[in-house]
Amino acid sequence: MTTVATAKNWDEFMEGIWKQNPVFVMVLGMCPTLAVTVSAINAISMGLATTFVLIASCGLVSMMRNITPKEVRIAVYIVIIATFVTAVDYAIQAISLTLYDALGAFIQLIVVNCIILGRAEAHAARNPPVAAMTNATGMGAGFTIGLLALGVVREILGNGTLFGLSLFGEGFQPWVIMVLPPGGFFVLGSWLLLFSWRARRKQALEATHHA
Amino acid sequence: MIRTLGLVSGICGLIIVGSYQGTYDAVAANKRIAMERAVFKVVPAARSIEEYYALEGGSIAKAGASAPAGAVKFFAGYDESGKLVGVAAEGGAKGYADTVRIMFGYDPACQCVKNIGVVSMRETPGIGDKILVDRDFLANFKELDAGLNAEMSALAHEIKTVKHGSKTDAWQVDAISGATITSRAVGKAINDTAQALLPKLVPNIDKIGSKS
Amino acid sequence: MGTVEIRPAPHIRGERTVEKIMLNVVYSLLPVCLFYIYQYGISALASMTVVTGACLLTERWLVKTGTQSGTLADYSATITGILLALTLPPGFPLWMGAVAGFVAIALGKGLFGGLGFNVFNPALVGRAFVQAAFPTAIATYTPSFLPGRFFEFIPSSLAWPLMMPADATIWLKEKHLDALAGATPLAKWKFEGVLAGAEELITSLSGHMAVGPSPLLILACGAYLAFRRYLDWRVPTAILGGAGAVAWLLYFFGPGHYPNPFFMLFSGGLILGAVYMATDMATSPVTPRGMWLYGGLIGLLTVVIRYYSGLPEGVMYAILIGNAATPLIERITQPAPFGKGVFGGARKGASYPLHPGYISREEAGAVTPKKRILKNKPKADERRTPNS
Numbered sequence: 039m040t041t042v043a044t045a046k047n048w049d050e051f052m053e054g055i056w057k058q059n060p061v062f063v064m065v066l067g068m069c070p071t072l073a074v075t076v077s078a079i080n081a082i083s084m085g086l087a088t089t090f091v092l093i094a095s096c097g098l099v100s101m102m103r104n105i106t107p108k109e110v111r112i113a114v115y116i117v118i119i120a121t122f123v124t125a126v127d128y129a130i131q132a133i134s135l136t137l138y139d140a141l142g143a144f145i146q147l148i149v150v151n152c153i154i155l156g157r158a159e160a161h162a163a164r165n166p167p168v169a170a171m172t173n174a175t176g177m178g179a180g181f182t183i184g185l186l187a188l189g190v191v192r193e194i195l196g197n198g199t200l201f202g203l204s205l206f207g208e209g210f211q212p213w214v215i216m217v218l219p220p221g222g223f224f225v226l227g228s229w230l231l232l233f234s235w236r237a238r239r240k241q242a243l244e245a246t247h248h249a
Numbered sequence: 250m251i252r253t254l255g256l257v258s259g260i261c262g263l264i265i266v267g268s269y270q271g272t273y274d275a276v277a278a279n280k281r282i283a284m285e286r287a288v289f290k291v292v293p294a295a296r297s298i299e300e301y302y303a304l305e306g307g308s309i310a311k312a313g314a315s316a317p318a319g320a321v322k323f324f325a326g327y328d329e330s331g332k333l334v335g336v337a338a339e340g341g342a343k344g345y346a347d348t349v350r351i352m353f354g355y356d357p358a359c360q361c362v363k364n365i366g367v368v369s370m371r372e373t374p375g376i377g378d379k380i381l382v383d384r385d386f387l388a389n390f391k392e393l394d395a396g397l398n399a400e401m402s403a404l405a406h407e408i409k410t411v412k413h414g415s416k417t418d419a420w421q422v423d424a425i426s427g428a429t430i431t432s433r434a435v436g437k438a439i440n441d442t443a444q445a446l447l448p449k450l451v452p453n454i455d456k457i458g459s460k461s
Numbered sequence: 462m463g464t465v466e467i468r469p470a471p472h473i474r475g476e477r478t479v480e481k482i483m484l485n486v487v488y489s490l491l492p493v494c495l496f497y498i499y500q501y502g503i504s505a506l507a508s509m510t511v512v513t514g515a516c517l518l519t520e521r522w523l524v525k526t527g528t529q530s531g532t533l534a535d536y537s538a539t540i541t542g543i544l545l546a547l548t549l550p551p552g553f554p555l556w557m558g559a560v561a562g563f564v565a566i567a568l569g570k571g572l573f574g575g576l577g578f579n580v581f582n583p584a585l586v587g588r589a590f591v592q593a594a595f596p597t598a599i600a601t602y603t604p605s606f607l608p609g610r611f612f613e614f615i616p617s618s619l620a621w622p623l624m625m626p627a628d629a630t631i632w633l634k635e636k637h638l639d640a641l642a643g644a645t646p647l648a649k650w651k652f653e654g655v656l657a658g659a660e661e662l663i664t665s666l667s668g669h670m671a672v673g674p675s676p677l678l679i680l681a682c683g684a685y686l687a688f689r690r691y692l693d694w695r696v697p698t699a700i701l702g703g704a705g706a707v708a709w710l711l712y713f714f715g716p717g718h719y720p721n722p723f724f725m726l727f728s729g730g731l732i733l734g735a736v737y738m739a740t741d742m743a744t745s746p747v748t749p750r751g752m753w754l755y756g757g758l759i760g761l762l763t764v765v766i767r768y769y770s771g772l773p774e775g776v777m778y779a780i781l782i783g784n785a786a787t788p789l790i791e792r793i794t795q796p797a798p799f800g801k802g803v804f805g806g807a808r809k810g811a812s813y814p815l816h817p818g819y820i821s822r823e824e825a826g827a828v829t830p831k832k833r834i835l836k837n838k839p840k841a842d843e844r845r846t847p848n849s
Contacts, residue, residue, distance in 0.1 A: 098260070102253070102256075102257065105252075105253050105256075106253055107250045107253060109250070110250060110253075110254065113254075114253070114254070114257050117257055117258065117261055118257065118261060120261075121260075121261035121264050121265055122264070124265050124268070125264055125265065125267075125268035128268045128269055128271075128272040128276065129268065129272060131272065131275075131276045131279065132272035132275035132276045132279065133275075134279070135279045135280060135282075135283045136283075139369065198623075206623055206624070209621075209624040209625045210623060210624060210625065211554075211557075211595065211598070211620070211623060211624055211625040211626070213594040213595070214373075214376075214593065214594055214595065214596055215590065215593035215594040216594070218373070218593065220593060224568075231572075376596060427600075
């Protein structure tokens with residue numbers, strides 16, 4: 039019984055990280071993905087902030103799922119999400135103002151990140167709190183990994199550093215395009231290419247296997 | 250439905266108020282540190298700073314919670330013995346992408362602008378953001394003339410950004426070649442703030458001459 | 462036994478194949494390349510080799526992994542490489558040139574499916590990428606006809622991969638030239654207000670000017686291609702005419718502000734772009750009226766970008782925008798079918814020559830396209846079995 043439950047929880051968790059990865063598979067939440075991933079540290083902070091909002095609001099939505107009237111559910115979700123976003127906003131200001139300036143309006147914009155509302159509507163509203171929060175953690179982790187994948191590439195090429203540490207020494211030639219918006223599109227496109235190429239190869243392998 | 254909505258608002262209200270209260274001190278401290286860091290950068294000799302408003306009528310008041318109309322905010326930097334060593338003020342002007350906000354230090358002794366720091370900007374990396382590092386450009390702000398005219402109503406010479414390599418006078422800013430727009434924004438930001446602040450400040454500078 | 466190739470009609474074979482056209486373009490580019498190497502020496506040769514090599518390697522890799530169609534033998538990657546190298550500064554670091562070549566083929570062509578499917582001119586995609594990535598390096602030109610250019614590299618060429626190139630000004634000082642000698646005529650005009658002389662511009666021969674191959678030579682090579690019908694004369698004519706007309710108008714109304722139209726036409730990469738890049742068959746319109754429109758648009762945009770933007774050169778973006786507008790231009794300049802339309806205007810939705818149904822009617826399962834020409838369309842079953 040316990041093993042079954044654990045296995046199910048594990049599946050719930052892994053769904054967000056791999057099978058339904060919000061960035062690479064579902065291609066959701068592109069606005070912060072493209073905008074704040076100029077450095078790895080920004081990407082991680084953004085990912086963690088979103089993860090916190092995701093877990094907390096999914097938990098609360100799930101707890102209130104039985105008493106939320108269907109007609110006003112979206113309003114309730116938005117209020118709940120906005121609350122936690124405000125809390126995160128204050129927390130980041132308290133932790134570091136530099137980070138707050140770097141992330142800019144994208145912290146407040148977590149409110150309209152479709153991953154969160156999507157999770158609340160599609161998962162949390164139909165599952166008990168533990169399952170909802172496990173799933174939300176997985177999704178948040180998947181989102182963070184996605185942002186980090188972009189942030190690492192863009193920081194290395196655009197600045198020659200990783201987490202602020204210089205990798206190539208003095209004479210590094212920064213690729214200016216990587217810290218500009220087009221660089222975000224290029225890197226995201228390359229990652230999506232890699233993922234879909236993998237998926238297609240797997241399909242082809244399975245097809246030959248069955249034949 | 251009313252009950253649920255009430256409950257949700259109640260919970261959310263509690264969370265927001267809680268987090269606001271919990272982080273208030275840290276946020277305020279952070280903001281102060283950031284501000285002080287910017288001021289110390291442009292007035293390196295300062296050891297402590299005070300925040301003031303230069304008021305419309307020509308008087309100077311300590312900064313309170315709310316700014317009176319027409320007031321220009323500035324920071325006075327004092328050394329260990331409490332003597333005024335420099336004044337810092339913030340200014341902004343439209344750059345290439347967005348407003349470039351800079352902080353500059355004013356030295357009352359030589360009536361000139363010394364040192365600038367960027368508060369916020371979104372200029373093109375590698376081109377516009379050269380204003381942070383370009384040595385020739387920063388050399389402009391070793392002693393940029395900001396003396397007032399005889400009536401003390403405006404700057405004797407408008408601070409102006411000129412094309413790269415054509416600086417002739419002490420009140421001109423030599424632009425970075427290829428980043429003229431951003432350079433011009435810096436010059437304009439300094440000029441605008443200096444024009445607003447200095448005529449009010451300089452006649453009364455003795456009032457804040459030592460730390461109160 | 463050779464492979465049997467199944468192709469839809471028409472089965473008439475013309476003399477001109479893709480390979481032949483491309484090879485002719487390569488031949489016509491050879492004098493231009495030789496002159497470029499004569500101007501800048503060993504650095505230009507190395508740059509050309511590395512960029513073209515990167516293009517060919519990328520093409521080979523993409524064809525091999527099945528990402529794009531085509532073969533190396535069609536010379537299209539060679540052309541891309543040569544043109545890309547000609548648009549880059551001669552002292553452009555070799556590793557950046559390799560990046561440009563890779564991006565040009567992978568992003569400009571491979572991702573779309575290969576030759577003929579690309580929307581943008583691959584060489585210009587590569588250039589646009591490196592221009593955005595390395596704005597300083599791509600603006601650093603060195604004077605041509607320097608003594609010892611055949612034995613000595615321009616120092617910036619040999620920068621280590623990922624590393625910043627050496628400062629050209631120091632090297633120029635050693636050669637007793639001032640830093641401004643390296644500016645292109647366009648940059649000199651834009652930032653210093655100095656106009657270059659007419660004869661120097663046309664021939665690129667005198668003075669240590671930082672320019673590409675002589676416009677006259679390019680025009681001559683282009684004329685050969687146009688004469689052999691390997692490129693359509695309308696496109697370059699429209700571009701140069703459009704740019705000249707706009708520049709002349711501006712010059713007419715404000716001679717103090719704007720340089721003369723002659724300078725506009727013969728400086729920078731306008732001639733090279735007009736003759737070799739805008740005429741790329743895959744990315745320019747096929748209809749004659751479309752070609753005029755396309756060329757005029759590029760000419761206009763070039764002058765507008767040169768005058769009113771922060772960039773000294775506008776040909777690249779003008780052509781890329783023209784490429785993007787090509788499908789639209791083709792759509793609105795579709796010729797009217799025989800017997801239709803008094804004013805020769807295209808009917809709504811008349812895009813059937815490109816309808817895939819027409820191309821593969823014989824294939825099983827192909828969609829029979831709707832006959833839009835006949836007003837009283839016969840019923841489908843009547844048409845298929847007229848006798849039963």
